[in-house]
Amino acid sequence: MDLTFLFFLSSGLFLGWSLGANDASNIFGTAVGTKMLKFRTAAVIASIFVVLGAVYGGSGGSDTLGQLGRVNALAGAFMIALAAALSVYWMAHLRITVSTSQAIVGAIVGWNFYCGRATNMSVLGQIVSTWVICPILSGVVAVILFLFMRRLFHVWHVHLLRQDAYIRRSLIVTGALCAYALGANNIANVVGVFAQSQPFESIDFGGVISWSGQQVLFFLGALAICVGIFTYSHKVLMTVGNNLMKMSPRAALVVVLAQAIVLLIFSSQGLNAFLTSYHLPKIPLVPVSSTQAVIGAILGIGLLKGGRGINWSIGGQIVLGWLITPLAAMILCFVGLFFIENVFRQVVFML
Amino acid sequence: MFNVKLSLFSQTKQLEQKIDAMLDKIIESAMVFKKAVDVYLKEKRSDAYRKLSKEIKTIEHDADSLRREIENRLYAQNLIPDFRGNILELVENLDKVINEFDEVAHQFYIEQPEIEPKYHDKFRELVGQVCDCAENLAMASRAFFRDLPVVRDYAKKVYWYEHESDKTTAELKECVFDSSLELAHKLQLESFLSEVADIADLAENCIDQLLIYVIKRDI
Numbered sequence: 001m002d003l004t005f006l007f008f009l010s011s012g013l014f015l016g017w018s019l020g021a022n023d024a025s026n027i028f029g030t031a032v033g034t035k036m037l038k039f040r041t042a043a044v045i046a047s048i049f050v051v052l053g054a055v056y057g058g059s060g061g062s063d064t065l066g067q068l069g070r071v072n073a074l075a076g077a078f079m080i081a082l083a084a085a086l087s088v089y090w091m092a093h094l095r096i097t098v099s100t101s102q103a104i105v106g107a108i109v110g111w112n113f114y115c116g117r118a119t120n121m122s123v124l125g126q127i128v129s130t131w132v133i134c135p136i137l138s139g140v141v142a143v144i145l146f147l148f149m150r151r152l153f154h155v156w157h158v159h160l161l162r163q164d165a166y167i168r169r170s171l172i173v174t175g176a177l178c179a180y181a182l183g184a185n186n187i188a189n190v191v192g193v194f195a196q197s198q199p200f201e202s203i204d205f206g207g208v209i210s211w212s213g214q215q216v217l218f219f220l221g222a223l224a225i226c227v228g229i230f231t232y233s234h235k236v237l238m239t240v241g242n243n244l245m246k247m248s249p250r251a252a253l254v255v256v257l258a259q260a261i262v263l264l265i266f267s268s269q270g271l272n273a274f275l276t277s278y279h280l281p282k283i284p285l286v287p288v289s290s291t292q293a294v295i296g297a298i299l300g301i302g303l304l305k306g307g308r309g310i311n312w313s314i315g316g317q318i319v320l321g322w323l324i325t326p327l328a329a330m331i332l333c334f335v336g337l338f339f340i341e342n343v344f345r346q347v348v349f350m351l
Numbered sequence: 352m353f354n355v356k357l358s359l360f361s362q363t364k365q366l367e368q369k370i371d372a373m374l375d376k377i378i379e380s381a382m383v384f385k386k387a388v389d390v391y392l393k394e395k396r397s398d399a400y401r402k403l404s405k406e407i408k409t410i411e412h413d414a415d416s417l418r419r420e421i422e423n424r425l426y427a428q429n430l431i432p433d434f435r436g437n438i439l440e441l442v443e444n445l446d447k448v449i450n451e452f453d454e455v456a457h458q459f460y461i462e463q464p465e466i467e468p469k470y471h472d473k474f475r476e477l478v479g480q481v482c483d484c485a486e487n488l489a490m491a492s493r494a495f496f497r498d499l500p501v502v503r504d505y506a507k508k509v510y511w512y513e514h515e516s517d518k519t520t521a522e523l524k525e526c527v528f529d530s531s532l533e534l535a536h537k538l539q540l541e542s543f544l545s546e547v548a549d550i551a552d553l554a555e556n557c558i559d560q561l562l563i564y565v566i567k568r569d570i
Contacts, residue, residue, distance in 0.1 A: 035432035160496045160568075161370075164431040165363045248433055 005199055008074050009191065009217075011082035013224040016190040018088035019100045020050070020228020021235075023186065026259060026290040027178045030252035030298075031171040039234055045172060046179040047226040053183025054222035055215050068123050069108040075346035076111055076337065077193035083107040083333035084189075087325050095235060096321040099289030102131065104189045106326030110333030115349040131322065134262060134288045135296025142258035142297035143304050149250055167249045174256045181263050182290060183222055191221035251301050258297035259290055292322070366424050369417055370442070370496065376414040377445055377489040380452040381482040383407050387456050388478045392471050396463050404456045411453040418446045437564045441492060444557040448485055451550045458546065464539050467530075473523050477547060480516040484509050484551040488558060495561055495568075502565050509558045513551040520548040 028042035071077050084103035091098035105127055112119045153163060188195075200213035211219065247255070265271060266288040275282055295318055302310040340346045387403035394400060421442050425435050466474060491505035527540045 035429070038429075154499065157497045159363075159367050160434065161363045161367050161430060162360075165360055249431075 005074070005194075008078040009194055009220070011078045011085060012191040012194055012221060015081045015085035015088070015100070015104075016221045016224030017228035017232070018085045018092065019186055019190055020225035020230075021092045021232035022088055022098060022100060022228075023182055023225075023290055024050075024179075024229040024233040026294045027175050027182065027256065028171075029294070030247060030255045031175060031249075034247055034249045034252045036168050036171055036249045036252060037175075042175065043229050043233070045176050046229050049176045049179035050183035050225050050229070051219065051222040053180035053185075054187035054218045054225070055183075055211065057180060057184030068105065068120060068127070069112045069117065071108065071111060071193050072350045073347045074194070075340050075344075076115075076348040079333055079336045079340055079348060080104070080107040080111050080193060081190070083110060083329045083336055086332055087328040090328065091321050091325055092232060092235070094321075096317055098321045098325045099131075099291045100186060100189060101289045102322060102326045103329040106329030107333040109326070110330035111337065111349070113330070114334050114337040130266065130288050131292060134266065135292045135299070137265070138258050138262045138293040138296035139300025139303070141261050142254050142300040145254045145257055146251065146301050146304060149254060153250075164249065167253050170253050171249070171256060174253065174260055178256060178260050178263070178290070181260065183225070185263070187218045187221050187225075190225065191217055247298070247301070251298075254301060255294055255297040258300070259293040262293040262296075263288065263290060362424070362428060363430070366421065366428075366430070367496075369421050369424070370438075371493070373414060373417045373421065373442060373445060374489045374493050376410050376417065377449055378486050380407055380410045380414075380449045381485040381489075383410065384452045384456055385478055385482045388459070389475065391459050392466060392474065396460060400460070404460045407453050407456045411449050414446055414449045418442050434564070434568065437560075437567070441495070441557070441561060441564070444553070444560065445488070445492060448488065448550060448553050448557065451546075451553055452485070455543075455546045455550065458543070462539065462543075464543055465536065466540065467532075470523060470526065473519060473526070477516055477519040477523065477544070480512045480519060481547055481551045484512040484516065484554040487512065488554040491558060491561055495565065499565055499568060502561060506558045506562055509554055513555040516548055516551040520544050 024043065024046045027046055028037060031037040032039050032042050071080060084100065084107040087103045087106070088098055088100055105124075109119050109124065158166070194217060195214055198213055198217045200216040202210060202212045203216060204210040265283060272282050295315070299310065299315065337348045341348050383403055383406050387400060387407065390397065390400045390403060422439055425431070425438060431438065487505045487508040491502050491509065494501040494505060523544050524541055527537050527544075530537070532540075
């Protein structure tokens with residue numbers, strides 16, 4: 001196997017690790033924070049479903065990201081992934097939850113700047129608009145779900161202990177679904193840029209399961225995500241879980257459900273076809289950030305309760321993180337590309 | 352590694368049954384206590400009273416072991432993390448009410464206070480109010496687990512019966528001290544009346560806390 005490829009892939013794996021460290025907190029952060037699940041249980045479930053989602057659901061790169069910048073050189077892809085990973089890692093280190101999608105978008109815009117290519121402003125506008133729409137929508141969905149669940153438990157006289165058991169199971173199921181969606185949607189962000197140049201051959205497991213070369217690549221990316229989940233996500237997870245607002249297990253379930261629904265809305269082609277058939281405005285199919293969905297849902301519930309329990313300073317830190325992440329990724333990518341091209345003499349873009 | 356076992360629903364059901372059994376014990380102890388006092392007023396320390404007093408002791412023992420099992424299971428199975436502390440407190444307070452029933456019944460057995468027949472009706476009334484208090488506390492606690500809005504209805508009843516028991520106790524104490532009994536006898540009766548009224552006070556404290564848990568659960 002080409003060692004150069006493996007070297008370049010390392011930045012993608014590093015980004016995968018950062019994604020695992022960060023985004024697992026979105027899936028199970030509230031469940032672990034409310035002590036409904038142990039961290040190890042959450043980490044094992046998240047890892048299994050992220051791998052399944054990546055290998056079986058991560059069919060290709062994101063079209064929207066592709067439209068933002070067509071990265072056509074391996075060294076360029078390496079630097080984009082590295083810049084995104086470094087900014088996500090830095091934020092994770094500061095215990096601020098960030099969006100990996102934002103980091104990637106920032107890094108791609110940085111690559112566009114370096115190459116002197118015009119960034120497709122309408123696509124960028126569409127993506128940035130979802131950074132605002134997504135948390136608001138998620139907050140609204142969370143409020144509706146929370147009110148519905150409160151009503152349900154008032155009408156349905158189920159024992160408090162039984163409620164606890166149901167919520168625990170629902171948290172596992174919805175968390176697993178979210179982990180699958182995370183693997184499917186974000187694996188393209190992690191190693192998608194390497195898909196064209198991957199040298200892996202297809203693997204056959206005793207004639208029962210067979211993976212294409214791309215699936216092997218995605219599997220490697222997913223493994224990096226798993227390592228991130230196990231080694232670093234616990235730190236970030238506690239911010240989402242408890243610091244932003246003290247939550248009940250019921251609220252924790254609402255947060256995960258709202259996240260799953262919002263991710264689905266922004267990635268459902270079926271829903272878009274339905275809206276088009278009734279001449280309604282389409283929803284942009286953009287890889288939205290699960291972080292923003294989670295924070296939006298938590299704030300939605302907090303505001304419903306009168307806003308007293310919300311730790312606004314942590315909320316402010318998170319919003320600041322959203323602004324700094326794409327900017328940091330963009331600047332890092334720009335500077336990194338300069339070094340790679342002029343010091344290491346690598347081709348970072350094709351004309 | 353997985354703390355969520357397949358048998359969690361059955362374990363949850365067992366714990367639900369234990370909490371229900373604990374609440375049943377309060378109702379049982381109140382009913383047996385009422386009957387025991389009635390027997391005492393008629394027959395003083397008879398065999399029948401001895402049996403009833405023993406029955407309350409057994410109920411108290413059972414309630415103690417139920418409380419310990421509930422506490423162990425809640426922690427061992429890591430159940431309802433956000434309410435575990437409150438439930439433990441509730442179960443402990445309920446246990447205190449049962450303990451008080453046992454203590455008062457035992458005190459009757461040991462001290463054998465002389466209660467004149469003219470006080471019997473008022474005394475029965477007081478015991479009835481105290482037992483109603485405890486029974487409504489048990490119903491309010493059961494509602495806390497299953498039907499939250501109803502807790503307030505039972506709480507209202509507990510408060511009302513506690514208030515009534517205070518009035519009855521005051522009236523009885525007044526009668527006792529206005530009588531020509533020996534001072535030692537008066538003081539003994541006063542202490543008994545206070546002990547019985549304390550059961551209603553314990554139930555009232557328990558309800559106060561329960562209502563706070565209701566607010567906490569509702570948000």
